Amino acid sequence: MEFKIASISTIDEASEFLKNYIPEFNKLFSVEPKGAGSAFRPLPDELDLDCIFCIKQKRKVDRSGVFSFYGKQFKIEPKENQPSIPPKATINVFISSISGVRVKYKGVVYETELFIKPKKVADSAPKKRKSITSYV
Incomplete structure (x- = not known):
């Protein structure tokens, strides 16, 4: 409003006005x-504050303490004094650029680490198929 009263229309005029x-x-x-x-x-x-100023979403934990989040799997790493999280439990996932991905369950905050699920290994010996002739 003061700029309008002083008829200021340029940045240079505004800078000079503000000095006084x-x-x-x-x-x-x-x-x-x-x-x-x-x-x-x-x-x-x-x-x-990292649990307040973060992105929060709900997920379910599988039987091995792993949950999926945007195409990646994370394993919950409880500390010595923290109880384990039961399978199928609903957890709150906190994502922060400062603290990374953390989980809150029943008021306790847990650390996580990126988890790569092992691929299923196929049997090394091929299965024998019964041929049609064995039924004849």
């Missing part, structure tokens, strides 16, 4: 702090 305007504005509206310390409160230890 900002100190005047601060004289009118700034307030001295009551104390010299920080006004921010410390973050509680139990609050994990």
Whole structure:
């Protein structure tokens, strides 16, 4: 609004105007702090911002503790003090650029690792087929 009042129409005019305007504005509206310390409160230890600021989706775990997510499989890696997740349980998957892919189940956050399912190995010996002549 101040730019319009001062008939400012270019960036150069705006830059020049702000050199004088900002100190005047601060004289009118700034307030001295009551104390010299920080006004921010410390973050509680139990609050994990990576579990808040992330993408969240639900998935089901298979019998071996693996779940699929966008074409990739992830295995849940419980720590020593964490209970295992039962098969077919519904989990919350958290995806973050900072912490990667993690899982939350019943309030407990678990780490995961990329899992490549082993391919099924075919029997090495070919199966014998019964021929039609053996029935005759």
